[in-house]
Amino acid sequence: GAVVSQHPSRVICKSGTSVKIECRSLDFQATTMFWYRQFPKQSLMLMATSNEGSKATYEQGVEKDKFLINHASLTLSTLTVTSAHPEDSSFYICSARVRDRVNYGYTFGSGTRLTVV
Amino acid sequence: AQSVTQLGSHVSVSEGALVLLRCNYSSSVPPYLFWYVQYPNQGLQLLLKYTSAATLVKGINGFEAEFKKSETSFHLTKPSAHMSDAAEYFCAVSRSGGGADGLTFGKGTHLIIQP
Numbered sequence: 422g423a424v425v426s427q428h429p430s431r432v433i434c435k436s437g438t439s440v441k442i443e444c445r446s447l448d449f450q451a452t453t454m455f456w457y458r459q460f461p462k463q464s465l466m467l468m469a470t471s472n473e474g475s476k477a478t479y480e481q482g483v484e485k486d487k488f489l490i491n492h493a494s495l496t497l498s499t500l501t502v503t504s505a506h507p508e509d510s511s512f513y514i515c516s517a518r519v520r521d522r523v524n525y526g527y528t529f530g531s532g533t534r535l536t537v538v
Numbered sequence: 539a540q541s542v543t544q545l546g547s548h549v550s551v552s553e554g555a556l557v558l559l560r561c562n563y564s565s566s567v568p569p570y571l572f573w574y575v576q577y578p579n580q581g582l583q584l585l586l587k588y589t590s591a592a593t594l595v596k597g598i599n600g601f602e603a604e605f606k607k608s609e610t611s612f613h614l615t616k617p618s619a620h621m622s623d624a625a626e627y628f629c630a631v632s633r634s635g636g637g638a639d640g641l642t643f644g645k646g647t648h649l650i651i652q653p
Contacts, residue, residue, distance in 0.1 A: 427581070455640045464628065464643045465582075514581055518638065525570070525638050529581040 423449045423519045427530025434505055434537055442500045442533045444515035450495035451517035455527070456488075459512040471498050505537045540565045540631045544644035552652045557616040559647050561603075561629035564610065570632035571612040572641060573603055575625050582628065588612060599623070624651045 424447040434440050444454060452473050457465040469485075471477040471492035479485045487509075489501040498517075502509055515530040545560040563569055570589045574582040586597025593605040603614045612629060626648050630641040 430579075453638075462646075464645045465641075467633075467640050467642075470640060512579075516582075516640070518640075525632075526584070526587060527572075527641060528584075529574075531581040532579065534579060 423517065423528045425451070425515060425517050425528050425530040427515055427533060429533060430531060431534045432536070434535070436506055436537055437504055439501055439503045440505055440535060442502075442513055442515075442535075444498050444500075444517070444530050446496045446517050449517075449519060451498065451519075452495060453518040454492055454498035455516040455518070456490060456498075456500050457514045457516060459514060459532075461512075465514060502535065505535070507537045510535055510537045540567075540569065540633055540642045542629050542631050542642060542644035544627075544629050544647050546647055547645065548648045548650060550650040550652060551619050553621055554618050557601075557614070557619045557623065557649065559614040559627050559629075559649065561612045561614065561644060562610050563612060563629070563631045565631055567635035571603075571605060572630040572632075573597065573601070573612075573614050574628045574630065576628065576646075577625050585614070585627075619649075619651050621651050621653065624649055 426445045454471045456468045459465045468483045469477045469479045471490045473492050473495050477490035492498040514532045516527045541564045543562045572587045573585040576582050585601050586595045588595050588605045596602045601616045626646050628646050629644040633639040
């Protein structure tokens with residue numbers, strides 16, 4: 422089945438630095454990738470949608486200059502948290518849209534726990 | 539806009555008992571509905587999905603859900619709970635018709651299995 426590999430699984434960084442999170446589709450081409458954020462014991466909130474070769478579309482309230490998304494190839498999408506601050510600490514999950522014969526589905530990465538100190 | 543309400547942030551059942559996790563949705567278009575399970579510090583695993591075919595959907599690990607349009611519900615059930623079912627469960631609805639634009643999630647239900 423469709424597998425998305427997300428790395429790193431955990432990262433600790435100092436305040437003011439940048440962190441890059443990668444999501445790779447291993448056995449399929451991911452034309453569309455979604456990035457979600459999950460605060461402790463809360464639900465997933467969609468941050469942005471990226472389509473291969475075009476600019477990402479950000480949800481209202483998400484700073485596009487802080488959360489840089491690149492989807493330069495059909496198998497790799499990256500999220501870079503720039504000038505990270507403690508309030509950016511969260512669990513970030515990517516999700517690739519997949520299509521079977523008639524419908525859409527979604528496969529998720531294993532998530533990245535970001536801690537900014 | 540589409541939305542999902544999961545009734546009960548925590549549900550506790552005894553091992554071997556029926557599991558019932560409730561999900562109600564609101565959608566302006568024919569919905570695609572999903573149930574996912576999440577274990578601590580992990581991503582989401584698809585349990586099952588409804589995409590306008592059969593209203594009773596069978597998923598993995600013995601779970602099933604029934605789409606009831608009149609009640610705008612998509613409750614998740616399992617006849618007999620197992621200790622390994624303890625996890626966080628999320629109900630989700632497609633953000634647009636056809637299911638192409640990502641998902642809106644409910645707040646999740648933490649399932650506790652009592653021995």
